[in-house]
Amino acid sequence: MFEAYHVGQGPARPLRRYIGSLAENSIKVVPRILATLIFFVAFEGVIFHTRLYPSILEPESTAGAMEMQLKNEIKRPKPDRNQVLAVGHSRMALLPRVANDMQPATGYRFASVGLGGSTARCWYYELRELDPTARRYAAIVIPTDDFNEPDTYENPNDRELDTRYLISRLKLSDLTEYPWSFDDYRFKWVAFGDILFKGYVYKRDFLEFLSATKARIANVRLYNKYSTQWFYAYEGPDHSVAGLEIDWQHNVAHYPASFTPQQRKVIEDVLFQARPPDAGQLTRYLHHWYGRILDHYRGSGTKLIFLRVPRAPTPPPEQPPKLNSAIRQVAREPDVIVLDEHLFDPLERTDLFADPMHLTAEGMNRFSRILATEVRRVLGPPKS
């Protein structure tokens, strides 16, 4: 045993001296390793785990756009609780400006933090940030694409992009939940690392920042000043897919001559996309995240209003209802209001769709008016 620390053929040293040298080494080595860790955590913490770096994120990047949306909504004055907030992706067609024009009639003030590409998981974390006490809004409007929630080939649990959206708002305390919401262990591990080492996620943004520091700062200032205005003044697309005919039975589209090959491809990719047999994956995913949103607002008095967005430029064939879909399950919960599934069916017209998924300016206008009226109807008069 006395020779245990020797690799070669030299003379053995007594264990006491070995332990002595080990102790002496430790006295010098351990504080330096600790200092390294402390400095690293301090640098990482101060720069990336505070609002310091998120304040200079590229506003048009995924993380930057989310951060700007949240910042603007947090800043927006909310004199009372008669506020209705819409979350959602790019198909959430609410134009708050239009809905707010009806405020004298509805009594509610509408806002939106809809962001293209965001998902139900993102919406939960957004709401947690925007309304930590669950007391700011009268209602939260949440879109869903289809009450039957058919699966796609993408596993929504393993959507790494969600981390890019949420990175500036994920906290160390989220380590216990967020990474585990991924199915694949590789993604769990990556998400865990991303929350711990946020600088790694910001890497590309940081390099772009270094490449054009002045331009970035100027752009951030511009967005800080005008982005709310731009967002609320948005009118929607002015072109439509009028003339498009869809044969849902044979999955064939007939196009007017003016449609480009690219437009035709997008339409076919979206409307006739192949789907796997429904295994309830999307339903489980939505059930989990709707449930988290529900838990956040449970007992707060805030209503959760779910709606089905207009599905396609022409009404797709109705499918038999999936009775155990997440939306139909949460509909039974208190404070949850599921708007009529067919409420927006009148908007499923080619002249009101700009592409296979999104409404035109006119479509968005009509959507906003219908929604504002319906919200007023289900919520009743605002509280004074």
Add this chain to the structure above:
Amino acid sequence: MLFNTPQFFVFLGVVLIAFYSSPRSWRRIILLAASYFFYMSWIPKFILLLLALTVIDYTAARWIARTESPRSRKTALIVSLSANLGLLGFFKYYNFFAANIAHLLGRPESSFALSIILPLGISFHTFQSMSYVIDVYRREQKPIVNPVDYALFISFFPQLVAGPIVRAREFFGDLYHWQAPNSTEVLRGLLLVILGLAKKMVMADQFAQVANNYFKDVAGHPGLLTAWSGVVAFGIQIYFDFSGYTDMAIGMALLLGFHFPVNFHRPYLASSITDFWHRWHMSLSRWLRDYLYIPLGGNRHGRLTTYRNLMLTMLLGGLWHGASWNFVVWGGYHGGLLSIERMLGLKRAPEENRWTLFYPVRAILTFVLVMIGWVFFRAINFHDSIYVLHQMFTGHIGAMFLMRWQTDLALFTLLLAVLEEKKAWFERIAIGPAWAYGAVCALLLLSVELLGYTEASLPFVYFQF
């Protein structure tokens, strides 16, 4: 298993724990097993090649030491050298010579080509092995009795694939008189591992993107500034890549109680090409000097013979880097420059004159000459090399191929290198106060996190040699 992957750090952690927690008699076995595991993580079957060379050279050295007959000694030496050079020649140069012969015969270049994969680190471990057998032959080294010790010398994982090329007496001196590393060595070792990782991922891999983009289609990127920035990007890449690897190798060896020779000494601050070769890949320069240049006669037989020897050494040194005429030209270019410097009496700038007014001029000129050499080293073929050189000196102005932050980073590292050359601050960090050590290591780690290229694990440039 690359040094810049998480898997490698797990492997290193396991090796360190196993090494320090096991009894003395197991430690060499543990290191050998770890080294073979490391080697086999690439292409397992090549372990047979490594084992074969180990057995041949071990036996040859024992044979040389056992017999007094000059003829037998020479025979054993020739057997050993033939085995090493034969395998190196086959794996590394067969297709090169086959293509040239096919070309001479007017046949397609692939006529005699074979599908050969170059075994990992073959250029390094064969040179290390040959140096041992030659040293035994010269009676400068006693033969190693324990085959495990010898096998470990050839396969020691920190330097197995890309050096530094360690001399037998250095390695066995450490092995047979092993001392647990003291605190300074541990701290220096850790610092070097982190520094090496930062050099590789922050500098080398980021600049590799620029160099690769430029050199894959040089004709598509004409212009003087474009060519210079592409070439300088490669110059930065290869230095930080290789010296980063070496720093990690030296650092890991230190953590295990072994001392590797320094391999780089801020070569881009060299004041002459002679000085450059005293600072660049020093263990190879030393090998070429001791086993090629001096046996050829060195500078002992007059000027012309000295120039010839310099030229031959550098040509072969160039060819060692790869089987291509471009490497031969690169070696010849440096051999020519070394000969010219010798002819003009321009040797290394003496230390005391290093910081004179003329030093920056000489250093810049040397840097430019080295960059010109890298064109041959990196370009896909000779035609591309000539095109790039043409652009570097006669092209229209073009556009910078480097991004702003890359230029700033390169200038910042140049500043650090100059300060280091003058004050050796970094060298003193390991014995400095804990806060300074912690701040430097943390900044290096932060730079890896923020600036490190992580889209893919890029292999080290010298792995292909």
